[in-house]
Amino acid sequence: MAPKLTKAARTEKACRALRDLRFPVDMIRAKLEELLRVHRKNWKDIEDSNYSLLIDAILSAEEEKQPEKVPTAADPEAKQVKRSSKGTLSPPQGTSGHEARHVGSRYRKGEGKASSPSPLKRKRDHKAEASSDSDGDLLPGELDLEEVSGKRSCTRKKKVASSSSSKKVSGARRKDKILPGPCSGLDAESEDYKSPTVSKPTNQGSARDEDTKIRLYTRRKKAASLSSPQYHEKVKGSCQKTEVKVGAISRPDHREIVARGGWETQVKIVPNSGSDDDSEDAETPLIRRRTKRQRREDVADILPAWENETGLICYGNPLNLSPMDYALDMYLNDPRDMVMESPYTINNHLQDDIPLAFIPPAREIDHTPADEVKVLEYKFSGVTETAKEVADNPGDSMKLLEYTSPDAEITGAVQSSINDEALVSEDGLNFIDQKVVSVEDEGHCCIAEEYCVASSSIGEMRLSLVRGPSLPSTICVPNEVIKVMEDECKKSYKITDPSFSFLKLMNDFCNLVCLMDSTMIDAPTSSTFHPSDSNPSASSYKATVFCAPGNDAPDPCLIASFRFHNLIEVTPQVPKHIKLVGFGFLQSIKGIEFVGSKTNKMISKLLEGPKCSRSFIGQATQRKGYGYLDDISKGEEKMEISVLEGSRAKDLKRFNYIAQNMVLGEANIEVKLGVPSSKGCCYPECVGDCQTTNPPCKCGQLNGGEFAYTQSGLVKEQLLREWSSRKDTTFYGHYLSRPHMESNFIKECWYSCGCLKKCGNRIVQRGITRKLQVFWTPEGKGWGVQTLESLPKGAFVCEYVGAILTMSELHRQGSKGITDEKNAHIVLLDAGRYISEPVLKDYGKEALCLDASEYGNVARFINHRCGDANLVGIPVEVETASHQYYHLAFFTTREVDAMEELTRDYGIGFNDHRHTAKQFQCLCSSPFCRDSQKDLIVID
Numbered sequence: 001m002a003p004k005l006t007k008a009a010r011t012e013k014a015c016r017a018l019r020d021l022r023f024p025v026d027m028i029r030a031k032l033e034e035l036l037r038v039h040r041k042n043w044k045d046i047e048d049s050n051y052s053l054l055i056d057a058i059l060s061a062e063e064e065k066q067p068e069k070v071p072t073a074a075d076p077e078a079k080q081v082k083r084s085s086k087g088t089l090s091p092p093q094g095t096s097g098h099e100a101r102h103v104g105s106r107y108r109k110g111e112g113k114a115s116s117p118s119p120l121k122r123k124r125d126h127k128a129e130a131s132s133d134s135d136g137d138l139l140p141g142e143l144d145l146e147e148v149s150g151k152r153s154c155t156r157k158k159k160v161a162s163s164s165s166s167k168k169v170s171g172a173r174r175k176d177k178i179l180p181g182p183c184s185g186l187d188a189e190s191e192d193y194k195s196p197t198v199s200k201p202t203n204q205g206s207a208r209d210e211d212t213k214i215r216l217y218t219r220r221k222k223a224a225s226l227s228s229p230q231y232h233e234k235v236k237g238s239c240q241k242t243e244v245k246v247g248a249i250s251r252p253d254h255r256e257i258v259a260r261g262g263w264e265t266q267v268k269i270v271p272n273s274g275s276d277d278d279s280e281d282a283e284t285p286l287i288r289r290r291t292k293r294q295r296r297e298d299v300a301d302i303l304p305a306w307e308n309e310t311g312l313i314c315y316g317n318p319l320n321l322s323p324m325d326y327a328l329d330m331y332l333n334d335p336r337d338m339v340m341e342s343p344y345t346i347n348n349h350l351q352d353d354i355p356l357a358f359i360p361p362a363r364e365i366d367h368t369p370a371d372e373v374k375v376l377e378y379k380f381s382g383v384t385e386t387a388k389e390v391a392d393n394p395g396d397s398m399k400l401l402e403y404t405s406p407d408a409e410i411t412g413a414v415q416s417s418i419n420d421e422a423l424v425s426e427d428g429l430n431f432i433d434q435k436v437v438s439v440e441d442e443g444h445c446c447i448a449e450e451y452c453v454a455s456s457s458i459g460e461m462r463l464s465l466v467r468g469p470s471l472p473s474t475i476c477v478p479n480e481v482i483k484v485m486e487d488e489c490k491k492s493y494k495i496t497d498p499s500f501s502f503l504k505l506m507n508d509f510c511n512l513v514c515l516m517d518s519t520m521i522d523a524p525t526s527s528t529f530h531p532s533d534s535n536p537s538a539s540s541y542k543a544t545v546f547c548a549p550g551n552d553a554p555d556p557c558l559i560a561s562f563r564f565h566n567l568i569e570v571t572p573q574v575p576k577h578i579k580l581v582g583f584g585f586l587q588s589i590k591g592i593e594f595v596g597s598k599t600n601k602m603i604s605k606l607l608e609g610p611k612c613s614r615s616f617i618g619q620a621t622q623r624k625g626y627g628y629l630d631d632i633s634k635g636e637e638k639m640e641i642s643v644l645e646g647s648r649a650k651d652l653k654r655f656n657y658i659a660q661n662m663v664l665g666e667a668n669i670e671v672k673l674g675v676p677s678s679k680g681c682c683y684p685e686c687v688g689d690c691q692t693t694n695p696p697c698k699c700g701q702l703n704g705g706e707f708a709y710t711q712s713g714l715v716k717e718q719l720l721r722e723w724s725s726r727k728d729t730t731f732y733g734h735y736l737s738r739p740h741m742e743s744n745f746i747k748e749c750w751y752s753c754g755c756l757k758k759c760g761n762r763i764v765q766r767g768i769t770r771k772l773q774v775f776w777t778p779e780g781k782g783w784g785v786q787t788l789e790s791l792p793k794g795a796f797v798c799e800y801v802g803a804i805l806t807m808s809e810l811h812r813q814g815s816k817g818i819t820d821e822k823n824a825h826i827v828l829l830d831a832g833r834y835i836s837e838p839v840l841k842d843y844g845k846e847a848l849c850l851d852a853s854e855y856g857n858v859a860r861f862i863n864h865r866c867g868d869a870n871l872v873g874i875p876v877e878v879e880t881a882s883h884q885y886y887h888l889a890f891f892t893t894r895e896v897d898a899m900e901e902l903t904r905d906y907g908i909g910f911n912d913h914r915h916t917a918k919q920f921q922c923l924c925s926s927p928f929c930r931d932s933q934k935d936l937i938v939i940d
């Protein structure tokens with residue numbers, strides 16, 4: 001099998017293939033990134049087309065750069081010129097227009113390396129054939145930038161919708177259609193609309209002036225359109241040219257979207273039109289997932305940063321895309337509707353949702369590289385250790401921090417490097433994000449020069465340099481990086497020499513690379529070098545020469561590259577329990593920030609900067625207290641468990657996530673691994689899947705004579721009913737009713753059984769398999785848990801996990817009284833130890849409880865609901881059938897919709913003065929709420 005090419009190698013290949021066309025390298029790379037994104041990182045599409053897709057994308061971009069000729073009286077042909085420009089190819093740098101056209105068409109015709117016409121070409125051809133009305137340039141559902149930017153007059157539209165339609169359309173959602181607003185000039189029902197609409201109530205004849213008050217449209221994904229310059233211009237151009245604000249809002253059919261995609265993904269485009277919008281804001285109530293108060297509170301501190309900004313604001317969970325990716329994806333490619341509602345101001349916006357990212361418009365770029373060094377390429381990419389290296393150094397997993405050079409224009413699209421074949425290694429390293437910043441260097445295609453600034457989950461920072469052998473030796477590190485690294489060097493290595501220069505250190509590396517160029521080594525090796533005399537204060541460092549993973553077309557230039565690491569290691573400053581994994585760079589960075597990490601402050605500083613080129617980072621870091629945790633389980637669970645409200649994440653009390661119960665103290669649990677016992681075990685009768693045995697195996701028979709689970713792994717109805725109807729409480733501090741043992745426990749097969757792990761009688765022990773999320777409840781219950789997917793009745797959700805303590809241990813720990821905080825996280829396993837007198841001191845000393853206050857899993861966030869909770873706790877015995885120790889597993893009592901909060905009935909009697917724990921006022925809003933009824937728990 002041909003070895004898989006790295007992304008870098010494939011990029012290089014693409015650059016080479018297009019070399020003859022003399023496109024700027026940075027443009028090739030940028031377009032390639034876009035295409036990869038469109039094609040879901042599938043190189044095959046691009047390569048199989050002999051890069052014609054890529055060529056088309058570049059040519060398209062070039063076309064769009066052609067200045068548009070506005071028709072005037074003096075130049076009546078201008079419009080015609082514009083139309084024809086759609087079919088015209090602008091020359092790449094250094095290429096005449098004729099030449100470029102020739103080359104482009106040659107490629108498309110298959111005379112060159114490329115063969116088949118790309119979709120883009122077909123689209124262009126189609127457009128060229130379109131009617132003489134230049135508005136026809138847009139395909140249905142395609143966003144007309146001019147329209148958005150207010151340049152295009154509404155009067156050019158075929159029909160004019162009435163102003164009263166604004167409400168109608170704001171609720172409407174039509175795929176592939178641009179829905180009309182009052183000034184849209186389009187009929188919502190018409191199939192031949194051509195552009196987004198404007199729905200601001202308009203005075204006759206002033207459509208153009210009044211443009212863009214409301215735009216309501218939908219869009220369907222078009223892969224090829226991503227290649228178009230519109231792709232960028234829509235965000236950048238529209239925001240800049242007409243001060244359009246772009247943001248996402250909750251959509252009216254919130255649930256539907258959530259059910260489909262897990263997240264709401266709407267984009268709202270509005271003009272930066274000032275306070276006159278306010279009155280109308282109130283007329284357009286949006287779906288509210290959170291209370292207004294809550295939202296204001298959450299974003300109050302970021303308001304100032306946004307008030308005068310225009311840009312792209314995105315919400316919702318972007319399926320692990322970076323904020324920029326997500327926003328662009330939503331804006332241009334989301335197959336779902338994008339509804340713009342009106343009117344929009346930052347204020348009503350904030351009332352309705354919490355943004356995840358803000359992408360400011362492009363800024364002017366300062367292209368002044370340092371005198372003595374020439375910028376070749378900055379690439380802060382996920383180059384870290386190989387899987388093996390990481391395996392050898394557990395805990396050393398590195399995460400990438402990205403840096404946008406202020407000195408160079410970002411020419412590559414920002415891309416999420418998650419799942420990027422070249423950048424994410426199998427070891428599960430999480431790269432936060434990546435940006436490619438490159439500046440062409442005399443036509444050379446430089447692919448292998450990379451700086452990698454990474455931080456580990458425990459706060460280490462590392463700067464690495466990777467460099468290919470074919471590159472010139474001059475490099476430039478952004479000044480901000482140099483400054484921070486210099487400071488860090490001085491601090492970490494206790495360098496006192498004021499003349500210490502980080503740049504020199506870097507140059508030493510480069511020189512070493514040059515030296516090593518001539519001695520290419522086949523196998524990975526490493527050697528330690530000592531810094532040159534010119535840099536006496538730096539400590540020694542290590543360089544590793546390694547062969548890039550196999551290339552099917554070996555090329556000396558591609559085979560070897562060099563990696564230097566251990567340049568800088570910064571003392572860990574981030575608490576271990578915060579895992580910085582990556583929905584987005586921004587969130588992760590802020591994740592560090594809430595714990596006040598000095599490192600992060602430096603990084604933030606590093607990322608800021610007025611010259612930051614088209615980067616959301618500079619703006620985003622202005623927001624305070626904003627964060628997002630992707631996985632509170634820190635990888636302990638098979639499924640990531642995210643936290644929705646980033647701004648509240650700082651309030652997430654510190655606890656250690658464990659996926660399985662653990663004994664911390666003296667609790668004695670008799671579990672004999674792998675020892676077949678005569679009781680409660682189906683060894684040796686069972687092989688394979690016990691569920692297929694009839695009559696049930698021994699374990700199965702312990703579940704009241706039959707398996708507790710259906711063939712599809714759901715708890716059977718009868719058990720659900722039985723346990724839902726019980727009035728037990730497991731909530732510490734409240735009186736218990738009957739001991740659990742009277743009802744049927746579930747007994748699962750286990751290691752000691754003869755069956756396989758895939759046996760259908762093993763459900764709870766497999767852990768969480770559903771998508772769960774911790775979120776801040778708007779009702780005031782604190783954190784809660786919601787499901788991100790719809791769940792069938794009887795589905796296992798999670799078990800209550802904590803530290804296993806004996807009651808006597810618990811009491812010893814809380815000799816001065818157990819705090820309410822702790823109380824709230826203790827669950828009693830009363831089996832076999834319950835003493836009828838429900839006073840704590842009388843508990844069997846060895847009775848076990850689970851304390852999730854310090855060590856726990858997601859279940860510690862599940863809130864209470866009286867009577868009709870959608871979860872029920874059922875004791876499940878896995879390791880032993882002794883009823884002494886069991887797992888308290890939560891199953892759904894009914895079908896549960898995606899985004900529904902998961903609740904369980906703690907079984908507590910509110911207003912019962914006898915219990916020891918401080919009661920909370922129940923906010924469950926269940927019709928069966930016992931709080932108002934002042935029910936007491938019946939003690940048997």
Ligand SMILES: C[S@@+](CC[C@H](N)C(=O)[O-])C[C@H]1O[C@@H](n2cnc3c(N)ncnc32)[C@H](O)[C@@H]1O
Nearest residue numbers: 781782783824860861862863864920922923924
């Ligand atoms: C096991 S914790 C649940 C997670 C908790 N909400 C948090 O933020 O960590 C139990 C605590 O949550 C709160 N809680 C749970 N259900 C509630 C409800 N129905 N009404 C009000 N507060 C509730 C109470 O403060 C209770 O002591």
